[in-house]
Structure formats: C-alpha cells, structure tokens
Amino acid sequence: IGDEAEEETSSSSLSYEDVGGVKPQLARIREMIELPLRYPELFDQLGIDAPKGVLIYGPPGCGKTLIARIIAHETEANFFSVSGPEIIHKFYGESEAHLRKIFEEAGRKGPSIIFIDEIDAIAPRRDQVVGEVEKRVVAQLLALMDGLNSRQNIIVIAATNLPNLLDPALRRPGRFDREICIPIPDRDGRLQILEIHTRGMPLADDVKMNHLADVTHGFVGADLEALCREAAMSVLREILPSINLSLASIPCEQLAKLHVGMADFLV
Numbered sequence: 411i412g413d414e415a416e417e418e419t420s421s422s423s424l425s426y427e428d429v430g431g432v433k434p435q436l437a438r439i440r441e442m443i444e445l446p447l448r449y450p451e452l453f454d455q456l457g458i459d460a461p462k463g464v465l466i467y468g469p470p471g472c473g474k475t476l477i478a479r480i481i482a483h484e485t486e487a488n489f490f491s492v493s494g495p496e497i498i499h500k501f502y503g504e505s506e507a508h509l510r511k512i513f514e515e516a517g518r519k520g521p522s523i524i525f526i527d528e529i530d531a532i533a534p535r536r537d538q539v540v541g542e543v544e545k546r547v548v549a550q551l552l553a554l555m556d557g558l559n560s561r562q563n564i565i566v567i568a569a570t571n572l573p574n575l576l577d578p579a580l581r582r583p584g585r586f587d588r589e590i591c592i593p594i595p596d597r598d599g600r601l602q603i604l605e606i607h608t609r610g611m612p613l614a615d616d617v618k619m620n621h622l623a624d625v626t627h628g629f630v631g632a633d634l635e636a637l638c639r640e641a642a643m644s645v646l647r648e649i650l651p652s653i654n655l656s657l658a659s660i661p662c663e664q665l666a667k668l669h670v671g672m673a674d675f676l677v
C-alpha cells in the first residue's frame with residue numbers, strides 16, 4: 411500500500427484512560443467494536459452478523475480520531491487510517507483502486523480497523539455530486555462494505571463533522587448502520603479532559619482544575635489540550651532568559667522550580 415495507506419502499529423501507549431468526557435459513548439463503541447473484534451465467536455453462536463461499520467460524528471476536535479486509535483490499540487487490531495480528502499485529491503484517478511487495496515490488505519492481516527476520517531469527502535449524497543470521481547468512489551466504498559464478511563474480522567470506522575451530507579445508502583443496514591455522536595464536552599467532561607492533559611505536568615499550587623472546567627465553556631478536547639500545552643510553553647518562555655543554554659543539560663534544581671500555572675490564559 412506504500413506509505414500513504416498508513417497502516418499504524420498499536421505500539422503507542424494509548425488507552426481508554428486517555429479520552430475524557432465520553433464515558434457513555436465509549437461504552438457503546440466498545441460493545442460495537444471491541445466485542446466483535448475480540449470475540450467473533452459470540453456473534454457466530456448467536457447467529458447474528460457482527461457490525462461492519464460504525465459512524466462517529468460530531469464537531470471537530472472532540473476526540474473522534476483519538477477514540478478510533480484507542481480502540482485499535484486496546485483491541486490489538488491492525489489499524490489502517492485513511493483520510494477522505496486525501497483519497498479524492500492525492501489519489502485522483504486511482505481513488506477506487508487505493509480504497510480496494512486498503513480493504514484487501516486489512517483482509518489479509520486478520521482483525522483490523524479501517525478508519526476513514528472525513529468520510530463526507532468521499533461519500534457525499536450522489537444526487538448532489540457533480541464529479542464522476544466522487545460518484546465512483548462512493549459506489550466502490552459501498553461495494554467494499556457489502557463484500558466484507560464476518561470471517562474477515564474487519565470493522566470500518568468512519569468519522570465526520572457533517573453526517574447529514576453523507577449518501578444515505580451508506581447508512582443502510584450492513585454498512586454504517588451504527589452511529590455515535592461525540593459532542594462538545596460539558597463541564598465534567600472538560601474537567602476529565604483537563605486532568606488527562608495535565609497528568610504529567612508539575613502544576614503550580616494555585617491551579618484549580620474545577621475552576622478551569624467552569625470557565626472553559628465551549629472548549630472542545632483539542633482546545634483544552636492546546637490550553638495546557640500553551641500554559642507549559644509560557645513557563646518555558648518566562649524562564650528562558652535565566653537558563654544557561656551552553657550547558658549540556660539543565661540542572662535538576664532549576665527543573666524542579668518549573669511549575670505550570672494556567673490563570674493567564676483565561677482572563
């Protein structure tokens with residue numbers, strides 16, 4: 411498949427503990443994805459087909475991609491990640507062949523998750539599509555989904571911010587027939603996400619996580635991550651003039667003085 415189809419090994423240390431504010435959604439996703447990937451025999455025994463496709467939708471930056479990666483890691487499935495816009499633009503003229511290759515490769519590898527990010531780019535409503543390529547790619551994706559059988563142990567996860575722009579044929583039974591919304595986090599969700607992203611940080615004594623969660627209404631996971639990173643970066647900028655950069659390493663006593671405060675970012 412080359413470097414573009416981006417098969418990823420699950421070597422990073424991602425776990426369910428790394429995503430916050432999505433407890434109920436995660437429980438459903440685990441039931442729909444982890445169960446069939448880990449225990450396909452349960453579905454055989456019950457005489458039902460395991461889900462083939464799950465659509466995760468919601469605003470940008472709320473953790474759709476993160477959740478797909480975590481599931482792949484936790485289930486130890488092979489993870490194939492493709493981007494909808496890339497399939498259309500980068501592989502123009504070869505888009506369908508590229509999709510076919512990914513499905514074939516996943517079929518050879520055993521339990522696999524194929525993650526299609528921004529699926530709206532390759533599966534818009536066909537009645538509203540002008541381009542021939544888009545029409546052919548949607549048709550190819552439908553055919554590939556229909557061709558998946560439970561023996562192959564492949565689950566396709568698609569993510570989009572715009573679920574209503576998708577071709578309805580894609581959401582029929584046997585295709586992406588399970589849907590999960592990952593919403594903008596509420597206050598408790600924000601608190602969990604802030605705790606995740608400050609886990610390894612030496613926080614200043616006056617940092618009050620509950621207060622930060624209260625005053626970050628509207629922040630999504632990606633915003634909260636950026637907030638924590640920027641707070642840490644600002645500490646670096648502050649202490650930079652006092653560091654002797656000609657030394658091979660920063661002395662321990664100087665490192666021990668580093669504390670991340672957050673208040674300046676939220677006034």
Ligand code: ATP
Nearest residue numbers: 428429430470471472473474475476603631632635
């Ligand atoms: P897009 O629709 O733009 O692709 P997305 O919903 O897939 O966005 P991610 O790419 O998963 O969002 O999120 C970007 C980063 O923000 C993540 O790698 C993670 O660090 C952080 N993040 C987002 N949501 C959460 C969350 N619920 N818990 C913890 N971290 C989060």
